[in-house]
Amino acid sequence: MLDTRKLPSDSRVAALAWRPLLAVVAVAGLVHAAVATRFGWHRDEFYYVISGRHLAWGYPDQPPLTPLLARLATELPGGVLPLRVLAIAAQLGCVLLAAKLAAELGGRGRAQVLAAAAVAVCPVFVAGSMLFGTTVTDQLAWAAVFVTVARALRLGSVRAWLTAGVVAGIGLENKATVGVLLLGLLVGLVAVRRPVLRTPGPWLAAAVAAVLVAPNVVWNAQHGWAQFRMAGVLSAEQGGALGALPNVPLLLLVLAGPPLIALWLLGVRRLCSAAGREHRWVLVVAVTALVVFTAGGGKSYYAAPALLGLFAAGAVRAEARPLAGPRRWATALGLSGVFAVLIGLPVLPLRAESALAAVNPQLVETAGWPEFTRQVTAAADTLPPGSSIFTSNYGEAGALTLLGPAAGLHVPVSSAHNGYLLWGPPAGTPDTVLCVGEWGPAYLHRFWSDVREIAPITAPDGITNEETGHHAAIYECRRPRGTWAQLWPGLSHLD
Template sequence: MHDTGKLETDRPAGRAERLAWRPLLAVVAVAGAVHLAVAARFGWHRDEFYYVVAGRHLAWGYPDQPPLTPLLARLAADLPGGVLPLRLLAIAAQLGCVLLAAKLAAEFGGRARAQTITAATIAACPVFVAGSTLFGTTVTDQLAWAAVLVTVARALRSGTVRAWLLAGAVAGIGLENKFTVGVLLLGVVVGLALFRRSVLRTPGPWLAGALAAVLLAPNVVWNAQHSWAQFRMAGVLSAEQGGPLGALPNVPLLLLVLAGPPLIALWVSGVRWLAEERAHRWVLVVAVTALVVFTAGGGKSYYAAPALLGLFAAGGVWAETRAALTPRRWRIAIALSAVFAVLIGLPVLPVSAERVFASVNPQLVETYGWPDFVHQVTAVADTLPPGSSVFTSNYGEAGALTLLGPDAGLRLPVSSAHNGYLLWGPPAGTPDTVLCVGEWGPDYLRRFWSDVREIAPITTPGGVANEETTNHAAIYLCHRPHGTWAQLWPGLSHLD
């Protein structure tokens, strides 16, 4: 019995099927068309402003992320079209996830039907649809997880060092985008140790790990030079989520809502299939590891979402081999999920109606109203004397004024002390006359200026509630500082 178990553990993962390009491209075309129709309907998101500005301050890291997404955002923002080039990148990443998920099903031995079901499921899954509404680390992280899962599955099947090196390169690039890929790699190692132990006695996985570490090294050096800022930021985010207890409700939210209620049976079937297929059981370990680690670490609900790629790919293979799941049944399930995903994930409703889904996806209303915000601030800034400056409470406000302000006529320098902005320092000159803009009250500002006067609250067209209006963001005119910018800066700086 012992020998039989060992042979089962060590057997290869099987043969990969060829990609069924015709149905897969049809899925990609439909998904891409839906996304493109509303890609820039409302406008910029605060995070997109920040990524672009961060990319203009190129570094190997920032307090809240590695460098890859800011670099890509900067390159996209240099193209004409405003926010549209960034959204095209986000859509491309989403469609990449669709195709890579189908490729993963093919690595599991899934033929055309399995690949099509898997691709359509990812295209209709709310957490993937919503993640690609804007360009940022969420959608690029999903793409990185998909690429790592596929390249590891391929390396396990082929067993060649070259295949493992490709997986290591993909993992290293993914880590330069977001550290959450490290949880994926932890799951892979644990899964191989449990069910494919003989693979760890070959050089391939270790060379892959070494290559990933080399690619990550510049960011590690940057963190060491900046007091491990990204790790401190992770602690702040965990505390904001309420730690493990605060993150615990994220598990049912992800599995029952964000994964798509009509698709529950498919990922559950994927779990069953992976439990039966020992050669691929490491993928199930990845999903369990992601849920456990992100919950224990106080992570956000969508952090573990990319692990659904493996479950849905396995579910597609299961559906292909089970006559009980007829094409009509899975098409209905995917169509229902697609409708739900579009309603909560894409800006298809009037902005006043988006508040209905704000508890599940608050990001859509955060893409609305930024030009009006910039005009409100500019109208006040135009009345100030030379040598004045604008100081904001968060990176979204600073980014909006930096990128949209010049076209609106804003001529004053803009700064903030939030996250990456705190490293870029205060403006030149003195803080004698400063227009403070943001989500802080006069009592807070009086810690730094003796004369603080509220000019006007920030408003949005139609009174739509977003982060600025909910937290009573306002424009304040501040005089008589309690020191120079250098003296004020440490107290103004904040990570959140």
């Protein structure tokens, strides 16, 4: 008689508790949807859409997947709404994948729901899905890699490993930070699952991922490894490793959600115990992410997707050895959810969000773009025929390009910031240019002999954001010191 205990089978994993999980998804989705378009576009969303209109296998600050999705979303009616729907869908995908990962780590219904709810109310996941961009899609990619790798390790089949390889390759075409996840996975397998590396599955998965990311690698090689140069710029802005060091407690104690500290600590305990040894690679991934991103001067949220693995492991431990009753966990989840919504979603008045910009500056970056566009349009109406607009950053250029036509703006817009610098300057000589952004007259005088400030850029309700916080203004610039092609190298900048 065949001994089925020796056969890998999905039956060894508890089925997902769909009814309570869908309830968690529904509540999270409704909360996000209620405020999805309360303020408006974020500067990065403008940039992703414009980048998607210049399709390439890479850009100085990201691979191509998110710009492609942004372009497809904005071809639907509804303005920014389709983008926000994508962001919410990615967040809800993380919620469900957290439940699936808990199941792969040995959790039953209660553990699955606890893991899913923890991700749904975790501030760094909630805030990450406030807008559509590489942050929320990166979180989804990490979650999918966690699940597919855990499944491949359980089943041991080549097919399961190939699925993990496809997911990893797609994730790498979205954001290079998935490479740190894969590095942590390799270290984890060497440390605790070395026999797996003597099978073909992991290596075939790596080959598939390499093939999928190859076009972006080739693009980088053809463009002087632009994404690596951009990473160096961002690291320098963070202050390098020393500047990033405070990000570790910020992530673990604040962005993870103060009421959820106990859960990820339980996850660490579970993975360090004998019962969690076969899944200890999840902990190795988290430690590797913290070390690599800190040493590289990365931003505080780069390592955040690793929390999903710790939450799942913690939920399994909480189910197996309950140290707190359901009411205490419900209270912790509720408190974390309130905290996450207040700092991560646009629920407060605009002035209050401006006051909290030190905690989360992204919310105020979604306000004021229609007013900005109308202000620039009014200035552009006074220019002679043949004039153009040049902006200091991609947010300004994207806003004028996407919102300008509805406001009556029909003047060509260009910039030399990040991806825009690769798309090249306008043709000819910039006889009269409306320069918009956080420049000073001294800087602009390097490129034009006659520079006149027309008006400072203002924001609604007196909020302070990236534009108003650096005295961005509108300048009329005449008598250029060369053609666009000659001025372009000096105007180009990565930051």
